[in-house]
Amino acid sequence: MVDQHIYLKGLTLRNPVMTASGTFGFGEEFTDYLDLARIGGIIVKGTTLRHREGNPYPRMAETASGMLNAVGLQNKGVDYFENDIYPRIRHFDTNILVNVSGSTVEDYVETAEHIQSLANIPGIELNISCPNVKQGGMAFGTTTGGAAAVVKAVRAVYHKHLMVKLSPNVTDITEIARAAEAEGADSVSLINTLLGMAINAETRRPKLSTVTGGLSGPCVKPVALRMVWQTAKAVSIPVIGLGGIMTAEDAIEFLLAGAAAIQVGTANFIDPGVTAKIADGIVAYCERQGVKAVRDLTGALVIDTPAPACPPISDCSLG
Amino acid sequence: MQRPTSFQMDGRLTEKRRLNDRYVLLIFQLPIPLTQVQAGQFVQVKVDGSPHTLLRRPISICLLPKPDELWLLVQEVGEGTTTLCALEPGAIVNMLLPLGTGFTAPSLPSTCLLVGGGVGVAPMLMLGQKLAEAGHQVVFLLGGRTSTDLVMQEHFARYGKVYVTTEDGSLGEKGFVTQHSLLNEPHFDAVYTCGPKPMMKAVATFAAQHDITCQVSLENLMACGIGACLCCVEDTVDGHVCTCTEGPVFNTKRLKW
Numbered sequence: 242m243v244d245q246h247i248y249l250k251g252l253t254l255r256n257p258v259m260t261a262s263g264t265f266g267f268g269e270e271f272t273d274y275l276d277l278a279r280i281g282g283i284i285v286k287g288t289t290l291r292h293r294e295g296n297p298y299p300r301m302a303e304t305a306s307g308m309l310n311a312v313g314l315q316n317k318g319v320d321y322f323e324n325d326i327y328p329r330i331r332h333f334d335t336n337i338l339v340n341v342s343g344s345t346v347e348d349y350v351e352t353a354e355h356i357q358s359l360a361n362i363p364g365i366e367l368n369i370s371c372p373n374v375k376q377g378g379m380a381f382g383t384t385t386g387g388a389a390a391v392v393k394a395v396r397a398v399y400h401k402h403l404m405v406k407l408s409p410n411v412t413d414i415t416e417i418a419r420a421a422e423a424e425g426a427d428s429v430s431l432i433n434t435l436l437g438m439a440i441n442a443e444t445r446r447p448k449l450s451t452v453t454g455g456l457s458g459p460c461v462k463p464v465a466l467r468m469v470w471q472t473a474k475a476v477s478i479p480v481i482g483l484g485g486i487m488t489a490e491d492a493i494e495f496l497l498a499g500a501a502a503i504q505v506g507t508a509n510f511i512d513p514g515v516t517a518k519i520a521d522g523i524v525a526y527c528e529r530q531g532v533k534a535v536r537d538l539t540g541a542l543v544i545d546t547p548a549p550a551c552p553p554i555s556d557c558s559l560g
Numbered sequence: 561m562q563r564p565t566s567f568q569m570d571g572r573l574t575e576k577r578r579l580n581d582r583y584v585l586l587i588f589q590l591p592i593p594l595t596q597v598q599a600g601q602f603v604q605v606k607v608d609g610s611p612h613t614l615l616r617r618p619i620s621i622c623l624l625p626k627p628d629e630l631w632l633l634v635q636e637v638g639e640g641t642t643t644l645c646a647l648e649p650g651a652i653v654n655m656l657l658p659l660g661t662g663f664t665a666p667s668l669p670s671t672c673l674l675v676g677g678g679v680g681v682a683p684m685l686m687l688g689q690k691l692a693e694a695g696h697q698v699v700f701l702l703g704g705r706t707s708t709d710l711v712m713q714e715h716f717a718r719y720g721k722v723y724v725t726t727e728d729g730s731l732g733e734k735g736f737v738t739q740h741s742l743l744n745e746p747h748f749d750a751v752y753t754c755g756p757k758p759m760m761k762a763v764a765t766f767a768a769q770h771d772i773t774c775q776v777s778l779e780n781l782m783a784c785g786i787g788a789c790l791c792c793v794e795d796t797v798d799g800h801v802c803t804c805t806e807g808p809v810f811n812t813k814r815l816k817w
Contacts, residue, residue: 266788274568274656286790294800301781301791305612308783312790315800458614510615510784511606513656514568 243527244534245520247281247502249479250427251402252336252363254281254502257535258492258520261483261506262287262340262366262406263312264457267326268333274513279520281502282336284366285326288356289341290348292318296373302439302448307458307485308507309437311451313373314342319355331361338404342368346381346394353399364402367395367426370433372410372455382408382433385420396425404481407431407472409461414468415475422476430481430504431472432465458507459485466498473499473540487515489522496523496538566659566786567592571630573651579633579711583679584645585622586632588653593627598662599687600754600777600809603632604785605644606654613640615783618804620754621658622682623689623715630657633712635679659785663687663752663775663809670749671697673772674720675737675763677755678704683777685712687752688719699723699748701740703759707731738762746770753777764812774812778803 245256259282295315343349369382381387409432434455439448465484482500571588604616623631676684698720707730724732754777767774780803782792793800
């Protein structure tokens with residue numbers, strides 16, 4: 242029997258597989274296709290203090306091995322979540338975390354306080370990395386000062402598990418991760434989408450109403466994996482890995498790179514039952530490899546020769 | 561909110577009929593019979609063997625002649641649909657179905673005008689069948705660029721009178737559907753339409769001018785098809801709503817057209 246449990250502060254996952262915010266609705270959209278008791282947790286759609294209509298259509302463009310989205314945090318606000326959604330999903334047999342976003346530090350704090358009062362929500366994922374909103378969102382996640390300010394303020398009022406979702410659209414993601422850790426984050430999740438763009442050559446117009454949007458899907462996996470590896474070395478809190486995970490093998494790569502758990506995003510759109518298959522595949526891998534506990538995979542990457550430091554530019558054969 | 565049940569299943573392609581240079585009728589045997597399907601609902605079809613096709617392709621249900629026999633009329637538009645149309649009988653295709661909210665039939669016996677353009681004729685066939693079986697008078701008005709665009713005429717004729725237009729005049733009246741003489745003296749209680757957006761907007765305008773209730777089937781770009789990604793939203797009087805769950809069929813009163 243492989244022990245699949247993952248222990249995060251204040252949060253026990255039955256297995257390392259969670260669903261990424263914005264790709265799994267509130268979970269109820271998937272119950273025709275998936276037994277939620279098969280997965281470690283779900284992270285529900287980005288929630289803000291007040292109702293947001295999101296961006297105009299079109300919001301999506303398929304790309305090579307990926308997709309761009311520009312949803313813009315459409316949601317009906319935290320009161321609606323509390324009164325209308327939460328009663329329907331509170332008894333789901335899995336961990337439910339709420340992704341919290343805002344335009345100001347005060348928005349984040351107030352939304353987090355609301356969510357804290359909900360007994361069956363053991364944690365929040367602080368979204369300081371949404372690329373599709375004009376104010377807030379990624380603005381907080383692209384500077385250490387911004388990240389520190391919002392994490393500190395929320396940490397002061399929020400006492401359950403505080404996961405902070407990081408943006409890849411930065412020069413050095415490990416600096417932001419360290420800033421979040423220093424202000425009391427319990428874990429960091431990465432990566433949110435990569436800022437991208439698509440153009441319809443025939444009409445000479447952008448494919449998204451917002452011109453740019455967030456890229457996700459298998460095309461981003463190598464970038465995400467690299468960032469998870471770097472971040473896991475830089476912080477002591479658990480790292481939750483996500484970005485283009487489609488299969489159990491993808492998930493295992495993230496665990497080996499240093500992730501304590503993983504989130505599945507875009508793959509839910511293609512196969513709404515994929516998360517259970519990924520959980521099963523991780524167990525099969527552990528059995529095959531004689532691994533007793535899934536958590537033993539975290540950071541178990543073997544690098545036979547130390548990664549060379551980059552030589553001085555004049556010596557670099559890659560130019 | 562009680563959601564109708566939908567399923568993930570593997571359909572087996574039993575028959576493929578190429579109807580013209582771009583349209584193919586795919587007939588699938590389903591492992592689970594579907595008993596509660598509305599005309600206008602759709603299927604999210606997974607396309608394997610197409611490297612650039614990551615997402616499923618939403619395709620309207622054309623007809624369900626038996627609870628376990630599914631007809632999909634597919635137009636070859638891009639790599640995904642072309643790959644799908646290249647499948648041969650015996651192929652297994654994963655699908656999510658039935659999805660979305662379909663057409664609503666009139667509550668009183670009515671004369672219904674069903675306007676289809678291009679590949680948008682697909683859901684009109686099942687709608688015509690359902691309406692005719694419920695005792696409504698069905699009139700089809702189908703448009704295409706040229707005569708070969710007008711496919712499956714014999715199937716439509718089973719459920720109602722069929723009028724056609726072509727842009728080049730090669731079949732039926734020349735012009736767009738909204739220019740057909742049938743509309744000069746409208747005597748319809750309800751209008752249903754699916755096709756290119758400009759056509760649907762023109763049909764909706766016609767219906768509004770004559771104070772006839774009108775339902776349209778939208779084909780907004782979508783990723784998941786089950787209300788999770790929020791990519792396919794339509795701007796309505798109730799704000800942005802998902803075309804995949806609250807639609808694809810909308811009463812035009814709800815749209816900001």
